Every structure is written in C-alpha cells, then in structure tokens.
Amino acid sequence: MRIDIWSDIACPWCYIGLTRFGRALARFEHADDVEVELHSYQLDPTLPESFDGTEADYLAASKGIDVADVHAMTAQVSAAAATEGLTLDFDSLVVTNPRRAHRLLQYAKGVSGQAAWDLELALLTAHFADGLSISDPDTVSALADGVGIAPDAARAALDSAELDAAVGADVRAAAQLGIRGVPFFVLDEKYGVSGAQPPELFDRALQQVWDEEHSG
Template sequence: MKIDIWSDIACPWCYIGLTRFERALTEFPHHDGVQVTVHSFQLDPSLPDSYEGTEAEYLASRKGISVTQAESMFGQVAQAAATEGLSLRFDTLAVANSRRAHRLLHAALKADPSGATQRRLKDALFRAHFTSGESISDPEVLVRLATTAGMNAEDAAAALEDPARDAEVAADIARAVELGISGVPFFVLDGRYGISGAQPREVFDRALTTVWDELHPRIEPLKVPGLEGFSTGPACGPDGC
C-alpha cells in the first residue's frame, strides 16, 4: 500500500499529524507492506531565509491579528502537541524559510529510496524547529541534522542549493495544487483516498485497516443452502490428499 504525505516543516499541525500517523503505522500489522513518501509543501514561500521577529509577530502580521491573539492560538496548538508527548516552543522558534530543508528531504529520499532516512530527517527537522529553536534555513544546522539521520555530509551540503532538488520541491507543490490540497498535513492513501489535517490516531488506525483490506480482499468460503460440506469438500494439499 502506498501513502503520500504533503507537509511543511514550519507547520505545527504537520508535526502533530505525522507523529500520530507514524504511531498508527508502527502498530499496523502490515506496516512492512506500506510505502510512505513525504512530499513538500510551503505555507509561506515568500518568507526570507531569516525573519528577525518572533513567530507571534510574524503570524500577527500575516493574518492581520494581534500578537496576543497569535500567542493564544499557539497555546492551543502546544496543548494538543503535549498530548502526543511533543514540546512546541513558539517563544524561542526561529522563523525561517523552509525551502532548503525541503530540498534536503528530497536528497534524503534519493540517497535512501526506502524513505526511512527521509522520515528520520523530517522528524529531526520538526524537533529542531519547534523544540530546539534552530533555524531550518541554516546550512550548518541542516547538514548536521542530515548526517545524524544517515546522509553523507557532502551530499547534504550540495543538496541545499541544488536546482534538481529544487525542481522536485516545485513539482511536489504543483502536484498538491492539482489534487486540490490547500492545507497540510494531507495524506493520500493508494492514490485515491485523502485524509486532511492532524486527525486523531484512531482515524489513521481505521484508514490503514480499511484501505489495506480493500487492496487485499480475503476469499470467503461459499455457503450453499442445503448442501452441507460443499465449501470444504475433499482436496489435496502439501501433506497429501
């Protein structure tokens, strides 16, 4: 089963939603048969590499609300994150453009097509951004996180300004537009079923089971009224007839 996920590193609900999804996938009985690909999405491509103000000041200016209102919104998100064991520090968060980090995620997928390195890096980027107050646009930070996730340092550094990787980021964003995705996180199961937002863990549990069962239907014995034993008649097997 193939699952595609669109998300942005600078998105707290993406951090929460992907955490819930990963926990559901870990306990899914058929998780070895699930291929997960993380796709790029940018909530604000116009952000500079480094923004001098706070996250509350940035959101207030972008949405036309007060800093106090922005801080209240952050408090609600932080509470939701805490229920998942995540610590979101909006007071120390370094507001920065996520484009370089997205290029790096594509390089991680190229280096490890299984997606495992990419997903480790994605989690490290979330923690660096929301918990540690590190800039997700700083090349030194990005290369360090990439090597910790399992990438080669030289490859990671080269990816940060690589036009080929940037084209892959742009293609992901264009594909999101084609699919009508306007908010993240967004999960697409088997190329057909969409789940929008950081849904409760139970939603991901049910979705994984439902789509897997649809793709792998089990054959049920035929029951014919009046013909006892019809569905389990004599047959030959590996141990004989």
C-alpha cells in the first residue's frame, strides 16, 4: 500500500499531523507493507530568508490581523500539539523560508524513505521546539548527520538546482491534485485525508484501504 504525504516544514499542523500519522502507522498490523513518500509543499513561498521579528509579528503582518489574535491562534495550535507530547515554542521560532530544507528532504528521499521521514521530523522539531534556523547550513547538516546523511552531502543539497526542481515538481503535483493546505495524505493514490486528523481516523483509513486492496 502506498501513501503520499504533502507537508511544509514551516507548518505546525504538519508537525502534529505527521506525528499522529506516524503513531497510527506504527501500530498498523501491516506497517511493513506500507510505502510512504514525503512530498514538499510551501504554504508561503514568499517567506523571507531572514525576518527581524517573532513568528507572531510575521503572521500578524502577512495575514493582516492583530498580534493578540495571532497569540490566540498559536495557543490553540500549541494545545493540540501538547496532546501528542509535542512542545511548540513560537516565541523562539526563527522565521525563515524552508525552501533550502525542502531541497535537503528531496536528497534524503534518494537515500531512503526512513531517512526522509526521520529528517523531516528532526527539522520540524528544530524549527518549532528548539528555536533553530532550518535555513542555516550548520544546523541542517548536523540534523542530517543525525539521520545518517553525510554533512557534506547535506550542505551541497541545500543549494542544488536539481533538487530545487524536485521541490517545484512536488508543489505542482499538489496543485494538480487540488491540494490547498497541508498536511495532506493520499492513500493508495485514491483517497485523500486533509489536515492533522486524530490518530484514530488514520487507524480506520489505513485498515479500510488495506482491506479494499486485499479483498477477494
């Protein structure tokens, strides 16, 4: 069974959604027969490489809303993350464009699906919990090293035109599928699940698609 997942490293709901899906998959009876491929997506391609302010400042400016409303939004996301044992530190978050990190994820996919999965979760943790810059070469090469990717290869991937083209191809594929938000899960190239759904929904979806594939 194949599962394709579109996500953005700058998306807190992706952090929550991938965590929930990962837990559902880990307890799925046929997990060893499930192939997962991660795909790049950018909710805001205009994110700057460097922003002199907090995530709340950026969101207020980009969405045209009051900072107090942004804090209410991030508090809601943080509460949802806490249900999965995740801590989100929006005050320390380094606002930066994740495009370079997405190129590295494309490289990781060529290493193995597990390497890409582990790297994406490491990048999400670095971004949302640890206050690290996911566009900084030293930071991301260290994270890559932690999942078995050579730091030199990771650094080269950050500015690779070929890998950037792969990121763009993922984004265009999402558009063709009508994906307008992430995380977005496509099961068996037939069924779409949008958002950071409860783990129990992923449990049911995995079982349903598996049963359909193996009926008769």
